[in-house]
Amino acid sequence: MLPDLLGDSRHVCHTRPADEPAADLLVRVYRLAAQVLVKLGEANLAWLAADRAMNAATGDPRRAGLAAISLAQALWALRRGRLAMTAALTAVHQLDLTPARVFLPDEPALTGTLLIEAALAAATCGDDTAAGELTERAAHLATAHGHHHHHDNDGTGFGPTAVELARALTAMRLGDHHRAVIIHRQATGGDAWHQLPAEHRAAHLIDITRAHLDLGDPRAAGRALVTADRIAPAETRTRPAAHTALTAVLRAGPTAADVARLAATIGLLRQ
Structure with a gap:
């Protein structure tokens, strides 16, 4: 259809x-x-x-x-990480060419979001230099245009915290899971974290489970999934990535009661 x-x-x-x-x-x-x-x-x-x-x-x-x-x-x-990076950076270039007189207030945030997508794509290709440079450009935009968060209609947000979350995910995609978790914990420990849209926060928590699991910490992965479910249940209950992560947590050994309840609710365990 x-x-x-x-x-x-x-x-x-x-x-x-x-x-x-x-x-x-x-x-x-x-x-x-x-x-x-x-x-x-x-x-x-x-x-x-x-x-x-x-x-x-x-x-x-x-x-x-x-x-x-x-x-x-x-x-x-x-x-197709290289193509993804090219698509995002081409759009940034076109925005850079936009005459200042028609530049809208939300376009720095749009540019920053595109830079984050380009950085994440670069990380999937193993290009740590490009990922770092693009993340720094996004961080500069977030700082230069204030410490508020720009919310888009699709559940994304841009601001200093969003940049730090992206920095954690780029580290994870580059294989530095320890650094990813450290940055993740710092970024989610303040009030600014709660200003991001619910879908953005839940999606990040699902994504970061890969770092927890690769570090041999299924309990942290389980806690992240349970928290994501409390924030935005649709993210954990419909996304295959969440189901895959939860399955890995279950296979790792005894699980907490709230993790087991979530698995049963999704249908991964019999109640």
Whole structure:
């Protein structure tokens, strides 16, 4: 059903290119579809949705930047890290070329989010130099434009804490799990952590379980999953990544009661 829907919407995009509200809506719908599909492990369909978002965004650097976030995430899910980094940085370049007189207040945050996606993609390729440089650029933007968090409509946020969470995940993807956990604990220990959207916090907690597990700490991984479920249950109960992590925790040995309850709720254990 989804491919048919995407096909119909693409036709609308081609027949109404000058209708800016329609283009904004199409980009938003396709981005949401891509984001959900990445979480569900449907990377190919996510790439299709993100590609349609890019088509709908043609001619507008801000819309293209928003679409490129989803495109980078879909490409990373397809294990195309270099392409994901290129997609994000191309969008950053286009935003940099935007005349100052039409630069919108949220575009520094958009640029920062794209830099984070590029850094994460670089880390998946093992390019620690690029990952570090891109993360530092994002950190500079977060500092220069204040210590508030910009919230996007798809559940993401940008600010100093979001940059630190990304720094933890880049370390994890580069194989430095000890450093990843240290940064993670520092970033989630303050009030700013709670200002991020619930979906962002839960998704991060699910992602960081890989570092806990690789360090031989299934209890910490289990606690992260239980906390993620309390924050945003849909993240833990529908994402294959959460199920995989929870299965690994169960296999590691005796589990805490709340972890067992979560596993039973999801259907990984019989009650």
